Amino acid sequence: MTVHIDEQYVVTLLQKLLDTPSPTGYTHHIIDLIREEAESLGFPVTFNEKGGAIISMEGEADDYTVGLSGHVDTLGAMVRSITPHGTLKLTSLGGFAMSSIENEYCVIHTRGGRTYTGTILTQHPSVHVYADARDFKRSEEHMEVRIDELVSSRADVEALGIRTGDYISFEARAVVTESGYIKSRHLDDKASVAALFGLLESAKREGWKPKRNVKILISNYEEVGHGTAYIPADIAELIAVDMGCMGDDLTCKETDVSICAKDSSGPYDYHMTGKLIELCEAQQIEHAVDIYPFYGSDASAALRGGSNIRAALIGPGVHASHSMERTHTRAVIGTARLLCAYVRA
Known part of the structure; x- marks a missing residue:
């Protein structure tokens, strides 16, 4: 059968x-x-x-x-550290190219059960500001998470309950097309x-x-x-x-x-x-x-x-x-x- x-x-x-x-x-x-x-x-x-x-x-x-x-x-990431200006440094979970997560929306999952959204960017994200924005090396030490909260310092971020070791997930953005394709992270x-x-x-x-x-x-x-x-x-x-x-x-x-x-x-x-x-x-x-x-x-x-x-x-x-x-x-x-x-x- x-x-x-x-x-x-x-x-x-x-x-x-x-x-x-x-x-x-x-x-x-x-x-x-x-x-x-x-x-x-x-x-x-x-x-x-x-x-x-x-x-x-x-x-x-x-x-x-x-x-x-x-x-x-x-694949995903963890908070490696909090910068003095209120962004997050990350450490990768799994083997991926940093260029594949540039400009990706993400979620920070705190151990206290709270979640915050953000965006993964290079330290030189704007072509209007940085002459090397296009060629800036996409490596882990050059990537940051911009948090969608009113933060501008390490203390501001810590007040949200975000700590080193918290998890970061990438938005999947799943789509199923009429032609049968499934595209997603x-x-x-x-x-x-x-x-x-x-x-x-x-x-x-x-x-x-x-x-x-x-x-x-x-x-x-x-x-x-x-x-x-x-x-x-x-x-x-x-x-x-x-x-x-x-x-x-x-x-x-x-x-x-x-x-x-x-x-x-x-x-x-x-x-x-x-x-x-x-x-x-x-x-x-x-x-x-x-x-x-x-x-x-x-x-x-x-x-x-x-x-x-x-x-x-x-x-x-x-x-x-x-x-x-x-x-x-x-x-x-x-x-x-x-x-x-x-x-x-």
Whole structure:
């Protein structure tokens, strides 16, 4: 039986995920959303000590467990210091170019529970004032957050309750176009998490079970490299579901499911990768097989953490990763379809 993925459900959930700030280390709100959504579909949720969620699906057989992982933590920043003139210096969370966040709206999340909006700018933001505004180096030490409050000193900022170590999230600005494109920050990896929930919703609505037990790991520290360094011991194979890259000498498109044969951690499991390719061909799922030399995944973290597993990596094709990203509904739904086919095979 071919399963049906509810595109409206997946896209609606994706928009909700994108609208929930979750920079690495500040993910408790989105993990609560994940728990509520999974439990509403009837799937039990547990948590690891880092706060990541583990969603369980009972299989037709329990001889071993298949793991699927996606991460809800995103790029972001923290307050590094408060300047004497009332702006914030930042330190980055995750690997992105400073030019990709220049002029971006942001939110400062204080430990006291208050939030303030702001804008990320260089120290030389105006061409009318600074002769080097165009060429000024976009580096962390040259970036500041302009807070949307009446502040002009360190004391003014501290009076708001803002402190070093507070989190800064970037506005996602999610848009779904009539042509099916989804453009937003943080499609890495919320598009994949939405695809995983497309699998769960399909199983609930159509009443099917996976061939074997499945655990869906929603990690919350992937962007800093240790999202699934620990995984439950019963998992025998793990598919990391994360964005596919696009660029020079890569074949992936925004409508494709990416199958990564090798990344910076080395090659993925030969047999799992082959099976994923065969399923795409059999199910007529648009896909591309590529090599990502500057990429690491939750599966990489699990392998480096000593897990005795086989591992593979797939995900929807995403343009301009770690910047203003864009994918297509065909890639997100295709990823969900491939996952369903894999766990049912």
